[in-house]
Amino acid sequence: MTDKQNLNAGFTGKPAEQPEGLTKAAKSAADGVKREAYAVAYGVRDHPHTASALLLGTGILAFGLGYLLGRSSTENMTGRYWR
Template identity: 85%
Template sequence: MADKQNLNAGFTGTPAEQPEGLTKAAISAADGVKREAYAVVSGARAHPQTASALVLGAGILAFGLGYLLGRSSTDNMTRRYWR
């Protein structure tokens, strides 16, 4: 087996310089997204029926909107064939 003292490959500390500018904004945004995702998951865990009803409702709404947009795009076309 490998000696545990020789496994010091990789950086595990904190950087000497703190991030600034775009890097700091990206890290902050990523942390915010993680917090919001955790809030959604914990809410769905607490209320599974409500979560599944919301997902089903959003799916039905998206399907209906796609169907209507698809139908309206074919209605505008002139049907010159078979005339």
């Protein structure tokens, strides 16, 4: 194979054609999520006590909500039991 194929790719391997349509939207969304994740990580790094308090509070709230929903579903089952 003496003839090399021209792949139209630069040194970094990025495609010569820009993404369009669904690929462009997915890439844009992924970039946005990545930026937000970095922002959250930066905020947590600066304020670790606040972040842990928010995480703990969210967990307690979710547990309480799940408990209340589970409890209310058993009150509606009059006379029905699992066998």
